[in-house]
Amino acid sequence: MSFSPCACGIDVHAHVVPEHFPAYLGRTVPNPWPSTTAAPDSNGLCHRHVMVNGKNYRTVSEKSWSATRRIADLPEMGLEKQVISPMPELLSYWLPLNDAQPLIRFLNEYTAEICDKSEGKLLGLAAVPLQDMDTAVAELHYAVNQLGLAGVEIGSNINGTTIGDSRFDPFFAACVELDVPVFVHAIKPAGMDRLVGPAPLQQVLAYPTDVGLAAASVITGGLLIRYPKLRIAFSHGGGTLAMLLPRLQQGWTVFPALAESIPESPAELSKKMFFDTLVFDPAALKYLASIFGTQGLMLGTDYPFNFHERRPVERLVSAGFDPVTCDALTFGNARRFLGNSIF
Amino acid sequence: MSFSPCACGIDVHAHVVPEHFPAYLGRTVPNPWPSTTAAPDSNGLCHRHVMVNGKNYRTVSEKSWSATRRIADLPEMGLEKQVISPMPELLSYWLPLNDAQPLIRFLNEYTAEICDKSEGKLLGLAAVPLQDMDTAVAELHYAVNQLGLAGVEIGSNINGTTIGDSRFDPFFAACVELDVPVFVHAIKPAGMDRLVGPAPLQQVLAYPTDVGLAAASVITGGLLIRYPKLRIAFSHGGGTLAMLLPRLQQGWTVFPALAESIPESPAELSKKMFFDTLVFDPAALKYLASIFGTQGLMLGTDYPFNFHERRPVERLVSAGFDPVTCDALTFGNARRFLGNSIF
Numbered sequence: 159m160s161f162s163p164c165a166c167g168i169d170v171h172a173h174v175v176p177e178h179f180p181a182y183l184g185r186t187v188p189n190p191w192p193s194t195t196a197a198p199d200s201n202g203l204c205h206r207h208v209m210v211n212g213k214n215y216r217t218v219s220e221k222s223w224s225a226t227r228r229i230a231d232l233p234e235m236g237l238e239k240q241v242i243s244p245m246p247e248l249l250s251y252w253l254p255l256n257d258a259q260p261l262i263r264f265l266n267e268y269t270a271e272i273c274d275k276s277e278g279k280l281l282g283l284a285a286v287p288l289q290d291m292d293t294a295v296a297e298l299h300y301a302v303n304q305l306g307l308a309g310v311e312i313g314s315n316i317n318g319t320t321i322g323d324s325r326f327d328p329f330f331a332a333c334v335e336l337d338v339p340v341f342v343h344a345i346k347p348a349g350m351d352r353l354v355g356p357a358p359l360q361q362v363l364a365y366p367t368d369v370g371l372a373a374a375s376v377i378t379g380g381l382l383i384r385y386p387k388l389r390i391a392f393s394h395g396g397g398t399l400a401m402l403l404p405r406l407q408q409g410w411t412v413f414p415a416l417a418e419s420i421p422e423s424p425a426e427l428s429k430k431m432f433f434d435t436l437v438f439d440p441a442a443l444k445y446l447a448s449i450f451g452t453q454g455l456m457l458g459t460d461y462p463f464n465f466h467e468r469r470p471v472e473r474l475v476s477a478g479f480d481p482v483t484c485d486a487l488t489f490g491n492a493r494r495f496l497g498n499s500i501f
Numbered sequence: 502m503s504f505s506p507c508a509c510g511i512d513v514h515a516h517v518v519p520e521h522f523p524a525y526l527g528r529t530v531p532n533p534w535p536s537t538t539a540a541p542d543s544n545g546l547c548h549r550h551v552m553v554n555g556k557n558y559r560t561v562s563e564k565s566w567s568a569t570r571r572i573a574d575l576p577e578m579g580l581e582k583q584v585i586s587p588m589p590e591l592l593s594y595w596l597p598l599n600d601a602q603p604l605i606r607f608l609n610e611y612t613a614e615i616c617d618k619s620e621g622k623l624l625g626l627a628a629v630p631l632q633d634m635d636t637a638v639a640e641l642h643y644a645v646n647q648l649g650l651a652g653v654e655i656g657s658n659i660n661g662t663t664i665g666d667s668r669f670d671p672f673f674a675a676c677v678e679l680d681v682p683v684f685v686h687a688i689k690p691a692g693m694d695r696l697v698g699p700a701p702l703q704q705v706l707a708y709p710t711d712v713g714l715a716a717a718s719v720i721t722g723g724l725l726i727r728y729p730k731l732r733i734a735f736s737h738g739g740g741t742l743a744m745l746l747p748r749l750q751q752g753w754t755v756f757p758a759l760a761e762s763i764p765e766s767p768a769e770l771s772k773k774m775f776f777d778t779l780v781f782d783p784a785a786l787k788y789l790a791s792i793f794g795t796q797g798l799m800l801g802t803d804y805p806f807n808f809h810e811r812r813p814v815e816r817l818v819s820a821g822f823d824p825v826t827c828d829a830l831t832f833g834n835a836r837r838f839l840g841n842s843i844f
Contacts, residue, residue: 315695322697348692352658352714354665355721356758363717363745367710370741371695374706378698394748398713398741402706404782405737412808415699439747445788465755 167237167471168492170341171393171434171458174242174282175208175222176268184257188212191257192248203227208245215247221462223268225275228462232279235459236471238489241496242269243283243311245463246345251289251316258287262297270305281308281496283341288316288329295332302336308496309338313345314372314393322375330385339389339432339495344369344397361465370398374406377427378420389495391432393458395442400449403428432495434458435487436467440477452483456492510580510814511835513684514736514777514801517585517625518551518565519611527600531555534600535591546570551588558590564805566611568618571805575622578802579814581832584839585612586626586654588806589688594632594659601630605640613648624651624839626684631659634671641672645679651839652681656688657715657736665718673728682732682775682838687712687740704808713741717749720770721763732838734775736801738785743792746771775838777801778830779810783820795826799835 175194182191190211197205203219221227222245232240244265250258262285269282284301286294301307310333312321319325321342333340347368353359373392382388392399406424410416420427429451436458437443446455457474460466467473474487493501518537525534533554540548546562564570565588575583587608593601605628612625627644629637644650653676655664662668664685676683690711696702716735725731735742749767753759763770772794779801780786789798800817803809810816817830836844 318694320695320697348695349710349714351661352663352691352711352718353721354663354718355762356756358752358756358759359721362749362752362756362759363714363721366745366748367692367714367741368695370744371692371706371710375695375697378696378702378706395744398710398744401713401738401741401744401780401785402709404780404785405709406705408781409701409705409808413699413701413705416701416705419698437744437747438751441788441791442744442747445784445791448784448788465752 164471164488165233165236165238167235167457167488169235169237169240169459169461169470170391170456170492170495171436172240172242172461173222173245173463174269174272175218175245175248176265177206177220177223180260180264182257184254186254186257189257190252191261208247210247216245216463219462223272225272225280229276229279231461235461235468236488239279239281240461241281241283241308241341242272243341243343244269244285246311246313246343249285249311249313249345250287251313255287255290255293258289259293262287266297266301266305266307270307281500283307283309283311286310286312286329288312288326291326291328294329298329298332298336302338308500309341311341311343314342314368315346320375321372322379322381324379327384330381330388334385334387337497339391339497341391341393342369342372343393366394366397368397369393370396370402373397373399373431374402376431377406377424380420382427382430383421389432391434391456391495393434393436395435395437395446396431396433396450399428400446403449429454432456432491435470435474436460438467440473443473443477447479452479452486454491455487456495457488507814507831508576508579508581510578510800510831512578512580512583512802512804512813513734513799513835513838514779515583515585515804516565516588516806517612517615518561518588518591519608520549520563520566523603523607525600527597529597529600532600533595534604551590553590559588559806562805566615568615568623572619572622574804578804578811579831582622582624583804584624584626584651584684585615586684586686587612587628589656589686592628592654592656592688593630594656598630598633598636601632602636605630609640609644609648609650613650624843626650626652626654629653629655629672631655631669631672634669637672638675641675641679645681651843652684654684654686657685657711658689658691663718664715665720665722665724667722670727673724673731677728677730680840682734682840684734684736685712685715686736709737709740711740712736713739713745716740716742716774717745719774720749720767723763725770725773726764732775734777734799734838736777736779738778738780738789739774739776739793742771743789746792772796775799775834778813778817779803781810783816786816786820790822795822795829797834798830799838800831
């Protein structure tokens with residue numbers, strides 16, 4: 159069967175990696191400041207190794223930094239627009255603030271520049287140094303108001319503290335004030351000591367585990383009760399949350415301590431959150447819809463990394479959603495998440 | 502609607518707690534050796550506090566130790582038989598071996614005694630001290646051959662090492678040799694530092710997280726390739742595995758390192774494992790069936806703890822399984838898991 163996508167999709171989960179990084183000018187040695195080095199061409203594409211702590215963290219292609227290359231790939235994936243956010247390993251929460259600040263500023267300007275060249279096809283998410291609330295809020299203002307970025311990407315935890323912790327409230331308050339969406343991506347995940355097998359299991363198993371716990375912490379920590387206007391989305395279909403939620407819902411009816419600390423039902427709260435559709439399986443996608451409803455599901459691909467969804471719209475169609483729901487998942491929900499005003 | 506259950510179900514996930522523990526005779530102080538103290542009666546039932554490290558770990562009712570009370574509750578739950586295993590906090594992997602050994606022997610004899618009084622309605626699972634392979638294997642032989650226990654319960658990790666680690670191979674080899682099933686229960690879970698909220702979140706969120714990672718480790722560690730005859734089941738519907746598996750399956754086709762280290766597809770391997778149905782939600786139950794197939798799903802209740810499934814057979818019926826599948830999930834698969842020879 160040949161598939162002719164509508165090319166009207168909005169991909170909320172795609173990443174940018176700069177071709178070059180500025181040289182490190184700080185004083186902390188050793189330091190996980192990233193750099194890139196030349197890598198062999200492959201499939202007619204220029205590649206670079208992203209070096210962190212003297213090791214090759216990941217080899218990425220020019221699709222990671224070239225607006226032209228990226229835009230050329232959109233139609234085949236059924237996409238009209240793509241939201242690009244920094245490769246999470248660049249979020250730099252683990253750097254000293256004095257180092258993180260210039261690196262994150264560089265990333266935000268780099269992302270904005272790619273978007274500026276895209277004639278509206280690419281929208282950028284900012285990074286902010288969440289190791290310090292004041293600096294994070296200031297950078298968010300700069301990224302949105304000066305650079306025109308459309309929202310912000312954050313990690314599922316900040317140096318091990320999950321995002322449902324109330325210490326991050328000033329940041330979320332600023333997101334609401336600026337009316338910008340938050341995209342939560344798995345990073346430096348819990349559960350690494352439970353993996354048996356090769357390195358990619360971090361991405362494959364621990365990433366969805368951490369993002370699931372982060373999403374659960376947003377529910378149990380009451381974030382959406384304190385900030386009901388917050389628009390927050392989770393990568394990888396919310397990770398493991400879809401399996402945790404029915405048990406959390408039941409536990410909420412059984413344990414007085416849970417009922418007391420979560421004034422709205424977990425199931426209802428989950429319906430106020432957004433999730434990408436990056437689960438690689440029609441049954442899993444249908445299950446997300448049955449657990450979370452369809453009003454918060456949006457296309458996500460993890461483009462341009464190796465482990466990305468190459469046919470995101472076909473994946474939706476194969477799950478058997480009706481046309482109205484397909485449209486909502488393909489672009490409608492993403493517009494609401496990103497803010498209709500930017501369309 | 503009044504529901505008249507067939508009372509033919511087999512519950513593979515229920516727990517036993519002794520009314521009294523032997524006094525600690527070892528030399529390590531302080532020591533997490535458990536004890537019980539009197540608790541107020543409630544609902545006409547005698548209760549005891551289970552004390553660990555000087556704190557009340559959990560207050561449990563006489564249903565935890567009384568065969569009579571337990572058997573009286575079976576028909577209302579639609580159960581003919583129940584498999585009882587120690588409350589996981591009693592598994593004692595964290596005790597010095599010299600302490601764990603007599604405590605586990607006491608538990609196994611206690612469990613066997615309850616079963617012996619039950620006229621075949623209760624089947625017991627042993628505990629074994631997995632902090633030492635030789636002792637664990639010896640205890641398994643004793644529990645099965647001398648005490649007549651039907652199988653063994655193990656934690657999802659042993660002092661932080663997940664069960665897919667090959668260091669536990671001698672134990673699994675003994676399970677195959679003795680032709681007894683293994684029931685994996687969440688314990689001392691990963692992800693505790695990602696929780697925001699009251700203490701029950703350990704059971705509610707971190708338990709299914711840890712058992713999901715344990716089940717994934719069995720797949721990625723190749724346990725069922727080394728021991729194809731092993732019958733192994735996971736508590737809480739396999740926890741988060743059902744959301745991890747499609748991503749693992751996709752990753753297996755993308756990352757050469759995963760394809761090289763896992764010779765059969767993760768999806769196929771998952772179909773050789775067993776899972777209880779303790780997910781409290783018809784959509785989640787249907788999803789387990791669509792991801793794992795129905796051939797390995799078996800009733801589980803967590804009886805008699807507060808957070809248990811009170812109507813397990815009705816839950817299956819409400820998920821809309823056809824009658825043949827309902828029978829398989831209600832008792833057929835459990836018979837195969839437990840070993841048809843004991844029926």
